[in-house]
Amino acid sequence: xxxxxxxxxxxxxxxxxxxxxxxxxxxxxxxxxxxxxxxxxxxxxxxxxxxxxxxxxxxxxxxxxxxxxxxxxxxxxxxxxxxxxxxxxxxxxxxxxxxxxxxxxxxxxxx
Amino acid sequence: xxxxxxxxxxxxxxxxxxxxxxxxxxxxxxxxxxxxxxxxxxxxxxxxxxxxxxxxxxxxxxxxxxxxxxxxxxxxxxxxxxxxxxxxxxxxxxxxxxxxxxxxxxxxxxxxxx
Numbered sequence: 001x002x003x004x005x006x007x008x009x010x011x012x013x014x015x016x017x018x019x020x021x022x023x024x025x026x027x028x029x030x031x032x033x034x035x036x037x038x039x040x041x042x043x044x045x046x047x048x049x050x051x052x053x054x055x056x057x058x059x060x061x062x063x064x065x066x067x068x069x070x071x072x073x074x075x076x077x078x079x080x081x082x083x084x085x086x087x088x089x090x091x092x093x094x095x096x097x098x099x100x101x102x103x104x105x106x107x108x109x110x111x
Numbered sequence: 112x113x114x115x116x117x118x119x120x121x122x123x124x125x126x127x128x129x130x131x132x133x134x135x136x137x138x139x140x141x142x143x144x145x146x147x148x149x150x151x152x153x154x155x156x157x158x159x160x161x162x163x164x165x166x167x168x169x170x171x172x173x174x175x176x177x178x179x180x181x182x183x184x185x186x187x188x189x190x191x192x193x194x195x196x197x198x199x200x201x202x203x204x205x206x207x208x209x210x211x212x213x214x215x216x217x218x219x220x221x222x223x224x225x
Contacts, residue, residue, distance in 0.1 A: 033213065042201060042216040043154075088153060092212055097161060098169060099144065099205075099214060103153035 006089055010106040019076040021105040023089030024069075030092040032065055034074050037086045037104070046074075046087075051094075076107075084109045112137050117202050117217035124192040124224045132187040132220050134202030141207035143185040144169070144214070145177065147198040154201065160185055161207055192224045 007022045023032070031050045035043040049056045049065045049072065056063045062075040076083055086104045093100060118133045136143065144159035146169075156169030160179040174196060176188040185204075189196060200220045205212040 031212070035214075042218050043203075043214075045213045045215070048213055090154075090214070096167075097142070097207075098156060098159065099203075099212065100156060100170065101146070101154040103151065 006087070006102045006105040008105060009103070010108070012108045012110055013079060014110050015079055015081060017079055019079050019083070019107055019109075021074045021087055021107070023072045023074070023102055025072075025089075025091045025102075026070065027091075028094040029067075030094050030097075032063075032072050033090045033092070033099075034061075034063060034072075035088045035090060035101075037088065039085070043088065079107075079109045081109050081111060083107060114138065115202055115204050115215050115217035117200075117220050119220060120218065122220060122222050124189070124222065126192060126194060126224060128192050130189050130192065132189075132200055132202075132222070134185045134187065134217060135183050136185075136204040136215070137183065138204060138206075138215065139182060140204035140215075141182065142205045142212060142214075143179070144203050145175070145185070145187045146201045146203065147171065147196075148201060148219075149198050157187065157200075189222075194224045196222065197224045198222060 033048045034046045037043045047058045049063050060077045065072045088104045090101045115136045141162045145157040146154040148154050155171045158177040160166045166177050202217040203214040205214045
C-alpha cells in the first residue's frame with residue numbers, strides 16, 4: 001500500500017489565489033518531500049522537510065509537517081498559470097530507506 | 112552533468128517478450144530506484160538500491176529484476192512482459208546521506224505491452 005495520500009485529488013483555483021494540498025502518511029519517516037510533475041514530463045523536486053522540522057519556506061512555497069498527526073501540507077501562494085501540474089508528496093521511511101510516493105493532487109490554475 | 116538518463120524513451124513489446132530498461136546517472140549517487148506510474152496511481156516503487164551490489168524490493172517488484180554492478184547504472188529487466196506492465200517507468204537517484212535525499216528523476220520510458 002502507498003505510504004502517502006494527497007488530498008484533494010484535484011483542485012482548481014483562480015490565478016492569484018493560494019493553493020493548499022495535504023499529505024498524510026502511515027509510518028515514521030526521515031523526511032518528507034514534495035515534487036511537481038508537468039503533464040507528460042518527469043518529476044521535479046520542490047522542497048524537503050526533515051522529521052525534526054515543522055515548517056519550511058522556498059519562494060512561494062510553504063511546507064508544514066506534523067509528525068504527531070503524520071501529515072504535511074504544501075501551500076503555493078499567489079498562484080500562476082505555470083503552477084498547473086500534479087503535485088506529489090514522498091516520504092523517506094525510517095525503517096528501510098524506501099521513498100514512497102502518494103497518488104498526487106492535480107492542480108489547475110484558471111486564468 | 113547529464114543527470115539521470117533513461118533509454119529507450121518509448122518501447123512496444125509483445126506479451127512474453129523480455130527487455131531491459133536502461134538507467135544511468137553521473138552524479139555519483141548511491142541511492143537509485145525504479146518507479147512505475149499509472150493513471151490515478153501516482154508512482155509506485157518497483158526496486159531500489161542503496162549502493163553497488165545491493166538491491167531490494169519495493170512495493171510492486173513482481174515481474175521485474177534489477178542489478179547494480181556499478182554506482183552509475185541500474186537496469187530494470189522485464190522477464191516476460193505482460194499487458195499489466197504497460198506503464199511509464201521512471202528511474203531516480205539521490206545521495207545517500209542519511210536524512211537528506213532529494214531525488215533526481217530521469218525523463219521516463221513509456222512502455223506498451225500488447
